[in-house]
Amino acid sequence: MTAITLKYSRLALLLTFGLTLLSSFAVFSVGQTQVSPALARGVVRLRVRVKLDDSNKRAVGLARKRFFLIKGSLEENKDLVQSIEQRPLVSRDCYYRGIGASEPFISWLKQNDCESVYCREIETKNVEGPGAIPEFQQAIAAGEKEFGSRELARKWLAVNLRDDLRSGFYQRQQLDLHSLLKQAEERTGRKVISVMTDRNGTAYFTDIEPGVYVISNLIPAEVGERATLWNCEVNVNAGDLASEKPFLISNPANKEKNVKCVAVEKPLPACPPSKASR
Amino acid sequence: MKHEARFVLGILAALLVLVQGFGNDALGQKRKPVRPRGGITQRSIDYSRFSHSTKQHQESCKSCHSAPTPNWQKVRAFPDVADYPDHDSCVRCHRPQFFKGAQPPICSVCHTKVSPRHDARYLFPNPRRPEQFKIEFPHDKHQDVIASWRIKSRLPGSFGSSVVKSAHAVTEDKSYNNCTICHGPATKAVAPPAGGWMDSFVPPVDAFKSAPEKHDACFNCHWKTEQPVRDNCAGCHKLAAVRYATVTTPVRISLKFSHEGGGEKKNHIAECTTCHINITKAASLRGLRPDVPITGCTECHNKEGLRQDLSKELAALDQNRTFACVYCHTSNVGKLDPPASHYLVAERPAIKPRGQER
Numbered sequence: 138m139t140a141i142t143l144k145y146s147r148l149a150l151l152l153t154f155g156l157t158l159l160s161s162f163a164v165f166s167v168g169q170t171q172v173s174p175a176l177a178r179g180v181v182r183l184r185v186r187v188k189l190d191d192s193n194k195r196a197v198g199l200a201r202k203r204f205f206l207i208k209g210s211l212e213e214n215k216d217l218v219q220s221i222e223q224r225p226l227v228s229r230d231c232y233y234r235g236i237g238a239s240e241p242f243i244s245w246l247k248q249n250d251c252e253s254v255y256c257r258e259i260e261t262k263n264v265e266g267p268g269a270i271p272e273f274q275q276a277i278a279a280g281e282k283e284f285g286s287r288e289l290a291r292k293w294l295a296v297n298l299r300d301d302l303r304s305g306f307y308q309r310q311q312l313d314l315h316s317l318l319k320q321a322e323e324r325t326g327r328k329v330i331s332v333m334t335d336r337n338g339t340a341y342f343t344d345i346e347p348g349v350y351v352i353s354n355l356i357p358a359e360v361g362e363r364a365t366l367w368n369c370e371v372n373v374n375a376g377d378l379a380s381e382k383p384f385l386i387s388n389p390a391n392k393e394k395n396v397k398c399v400a401v402e403k404p405l406p407a408c409p410p411s412k413a414s415r
Numbered sequence: 416m417k418h419e420a421r422f423v424l425g426i427l428a429a430l431l432v433l434v435q436g437f438g439n440d441a442l443g444q445k446r447k448p449v450r451p452r453g454g455i456t457q458r459s460i461d462y463s464r465f466s467h468s469t470k471q472h473q474e475s476c477k478s479c480h481s482a483p484t485p486n487w488q489k490v491r492a493f494p495d496v497a498d499y500p501d502h503d504s505c506v507r508c509h510r511p512q513f514f515k516g517a518q519p520p521i522c523s524v525c526h527t528k529v530s531p532r533h534d535a536r537y538l539f540p541n542p543r544r545p546e547q548f549k550i551e552f553p554h555d556k557h558q559d560v561i562a563s564w565r566i567k568s569r570l571p572g573s574f575g576s577s578v579v580k581s582a583h584a585v586t587e588d589k590s591y592n593n594c595t596i597c598h599g600p601a602t603k604a605v606a607p608p609a610g611g612w613m614d615s616f617v618p619p620v621d622a623f624k625s626a627p628e629k630h631d632a633c634f635n636c637h638w639k640t641e642q643p644v645r646d647n648c649a650g651c652h653k654l655a656a657v658r659y660a661t662v663t664t665p666v667r668i669s670l671k672f673s674h675e676g677g678g679e680k681k682n683h684i685a686e687c688t689t690c691h692i693n694i695t696k697a698a699s700l701r702g703l704r705p706d707v708p709i710t711g712c713t714e715c716h717n718k719e720g721l722r723q724d725l726s727k728e729l730a731a732l733d734q735n736r737t738f739a740c741v742y743c744h745t746s747n748v749g750k751l752d753p754p755a756s757h758y759l760v761a762e763r764p765a766i767k768p769r770g771q772e773r
């Protein structure tokens with residue numbers, strides 16, 4: 138009887154020990170997955186500040202510009218950078234002159250530094266009276282006929298504008314962008330992410346896998362009378378937080394400290410003769 | 416003893432297999448779809464419930480819907496799809512159901528009263544019915560389209576720079592289209608959550624931003640040439656896997672934040688992307704979260720010599736582990752352990768989570 142009891146006690150002891158071992162293994166294996174993956178990712182706080190020319194005392198944030206984050210170093214992306222740099226640039230003014238837009242139309246875009254009619258509201262003064270823009274007047278007349286309301290025709294004016302006037306410039310840029318993005322994604326095998334700067338020229342790339350990247354605007358931005366292109370190498374570390382110091386990029390005129398990367402600038406290309414002047 | 420050891424090892428091996436199985440389940444808990452035994456079974460169809468997911472209902476949208484519907488001028492201030500499809504859209508396939516009995520159930524999909532003498536219909540779309548479609552909206556593309564193009568040097572005759580100096584104050588003299596063309600201050604109160612507002616804190620109406628509810632926000636550009644146009648419904652409306660109820664109460668971690676707040680100077684009125692840092696990379700509404708980093712708040716609310724709202728509450732929590740942070744949060748959120756980012760920004764060592772103090 139005592140022998141049997143002893144045998145079962147040993148068995149129970151062994152089992153208890155084994156179960157304890159197993160349960161700790163189970164907790165470990167499940168618990169391991171609960172390590173926050175966010176800690177293994179990084180953030181780039183991008184700051185873009187430019188100085189337009191010597192007449193401007195201070196550098197200013199470059200607002201509403203899209204920047205792209207491409208996996209790999211500048212060396213690894215050598216061919217892509219070359220494609221970006223060699224792509225011919227058509228300036229905003231040249232594009233609209235090229236499609237025969239009227240001077241009042243181009244001037245309306247320039248007033249608020251817009252690239253398309255979607256950039257700002259088309260006001261009554263833009264369609265009536267001496268300041269009326271011919272393209273807008275034509276569109277509003279078509280809209281009034283279609284909707285039976287002049288006010289609605291003004292609010293929905295863009296739907297009756299010629300395609301090339303309305304979104305041709307944007308579409309043209311998109312073609313260039315898609316081609317460059319395709320090249321970047323084919324080389325890296327990763328999706329290129331992009332963000333747009335806010336009014337202070339700040340943008341955040343969040344949830345980034347640690348490693349070396351190139352930050353580029355792919356299509357040169359028109360800053361003053363110059364085409365400004367950034368291709369900057371940045372190292373993203375795990376656990377980088379948005380509260381850390383920004384990655385400041387700038388243009389040659391800005392001599393601020395802490396600038397991590399300077400743009401390459403070229404004068405804007407001269408426009409070919411416009412349709413209207415031919 | 417050898418037998419005992421073998422026996423124990425056997426049991427342990429079996430348990431190991433079980434534990435591994437449990438572990439894998441816990442990592443990726445997925446419920447396997449329940450398939451009806453014996454393949455597809457014929458069941459009675461409820462014709463009072465119309466579904467776009469029915470295969471036969473997935474022809475092109477314009478085969479049933481008109482855009483605009485003939486009634487738009489009576490019910491809308493803009494051309495819109497404002498009514499149900501004509502009878503022909505149903506009858507061409509459902510003739511037997513259409514003429515079945517005195518009150519065919521199929522009529523109740525559109526009509527408030529099933530009777531040949533009444534043609535009154537529910538509102539279109541019917542707000543009481545669960546949604547069948549999700550909206551596809553690429554924020555990134557729209558932000559690109561409305562973005563300004565370039566900044567100009569301050570030469571004589573030029574219009575100055577399109578940028579401002581302060582993070583919050585809106586001092587631009589130019590008017591740009593931005594997020595507010597779709598997301599203005601809310602004008603109607605949001606519905607309280609089931610069970611009422613936490614801590615009885617009722618957020619002010621303008622604490623939230625509005626979101627487009629009608630087609631006019633889209634049709635003003637996407638009417639006839641800019642795709643997706645009015646009859647390309649699928650360009651924006653994607654069939655949802657399951658029907659869902661529209662969210663009427665926004666979920667917000669910092670419920671006490673108001674978009675129109677920020678004291679007398681209304682310092683909270685800022686460009687949206689200043690705080691919503693991920694919005695410009697969003698190519699879809701799927702998985703979109705209006706995530707705002709704590710740094711978006713502490714720029715003013717935890718600045719030396721200005722305010723120490725965050726640090727004060729973290730200090731209070733150090734003293735009293737039952738303290739709930741209520742400056743930004745209601746107590747359901749405020750009594751949770753603060754995230755690491757809060758301690759990092761406040762430059763304080765993180766304290767151990769509640770329950771692990773020893």
